[in-house]
Amino acid sequence: MAHDILIVDDEADIRMQIAGILEDEGYEPREAATSAQALEAVARRQPALVILDVWLSGSDLDGLQILEQVKRNHPALPVIMISGHGTFDMAVSATKMGAYDFISKPFKTDVLLHTVARAIEESRLRRENESLKRLSGAATVEDLVGSSPALQEVRRAVEKVAGADSRVLITGPAGAGKGAIARVIHAKSHRRGGPFVQLNCAGLQAETLEAALFGLEASEDRPREVGVLEQAHGGTLLLDEVADMPLDTQAKIVRVLHSQRFQRLGGAQTVEVNVRVLATTAKDLKALMEQGAFREDLFYRLAVVPMSVPPLSERRQDIPALAEHFMKQAAAAKGRAPRRLGDGAVTALQGHSWPGNVWEVMNVIERLLLDAGGGEEIGAEAVMQAIGEGGRDGDGWDAAEVMNRPLREAREAFEREYLLFHLTRFGGNISRTAEFVGMDRAALHRKLKGLGVNPPGRGGERAGDERADDDADQAAGAG
Structure with a gap:
């Protein structure tokens, strides 16, 4: 998007010259000959930059008076003052009033363009810094x-x-x-x-x-x-x-x-x-x-x-990468060395349902960084303490409700939740899930089919369809 620049000068030839230079560089110039036109143009839409002549014939206000009004109403708007009769004292006064720079006429094209580009870039950086201050990590x-x-x-x-x-x-x-x-x-x-x-x-x-x-x-x-x-x-x-x-x-x-x-x-x-x-x-x-x-x-x-x-509970596969990302980010912000998350810690992180989603992960990881001793690997117990709920918060798992079921139903409920969690953790990959839970792959297929569990992210295919699972596992292994 081209930057909108307002040129304020009482000489039409000067306005036309500056506008042509700016248009050649991809800017969108607007023009004003008097203070009334200039202030009306700024009121209509705040430009990215104002190029303002000090002396304006036939104008109610001169350039310095316009500068004073513009900076009062738009403190962050950069203004470059220009003049054919400028003095050192005038330049100092304009700078004290908030002008970005002062250029004497006749000016060189490269000097004007360099000053314009620098003013716009510094204005952009100030906006970004202010935005970052308002936003969280x-x-x-x-x-x-x-x-x-x-x-x-x-x-x-x-x-x-x-x-x-x-x-x-x-x-x-x-x-x-x-x-x-x-x-x-x-x-x-x-x-x-x-x-x-x-x-x-x-x-x-x-x-x-x-x-x-x-x-x-x-x-x-x-x-x-x-x-x-x-x-x-x-x-x-x-x-x-x-x-x-x-x-x-x-x-x-x-x-x-x-x-x-x-x-x-x-x-x-x-x-x-x-x-x-x-x-x-x-x-x-x-x-x-x-x-x-x-x-x-x-x-x-x-x-x-x-x-x-x-929600993060539906993409647990992303949690290890998120945890590592936030660990590096928090360590850099706190001036500390990042801590390594052990396998147990990663499993515990993936076991939590994260009702606060990404924000909650960031907070927990920062807590782990601050609580961890120098150089030691973070384990599952530290993760559970940082989460503050003793580990997994039971997304879909109600212990009180399960305790009121017969043993067979309670065991099936636990197995269903346990296997579904690890399938989600490994992106639906049957082979990796079977290896982790310590089951033969074919036995895991039968168990999943018996429990009525479909591996997540498989487009509704049945876990018992072993040929489809073979293809999926091969693809996952290749990735």
């Missing part, structure tokens, strides 16, 4: 960690949709990595050079949410506040937990998605933006629509491309 993951079939399907979907400009609705349980997937979509899109802005809709009242979305017009007692829609111009806006958005706000967002235009609260100026909108939710939006709590027209505008993220 898990939110900075730059890739999707794991090799399970479910995650591979998510990766394929991301690759397919990233290059398009379609809106994407990402659904899945809390902590499953929906935000990380949204950032990967942005990073792989043609908008990756633009901003990525995230707004959490959960728990916000309509007025607060709308102020965050659309911004606030300046008044006597406050400067203009730019909303996330305007901040995300040329980039991507993520509406996190969109199901919590009030109905009145939903109606306004529908109109914005249709027109890409809106007005700041308290203002009459129409703001035009070019923003790709992604949304996430952990709730069932179709159920909410039936209850009248979510607008149907908003759902269909957001869900141009629907994407579902499975």
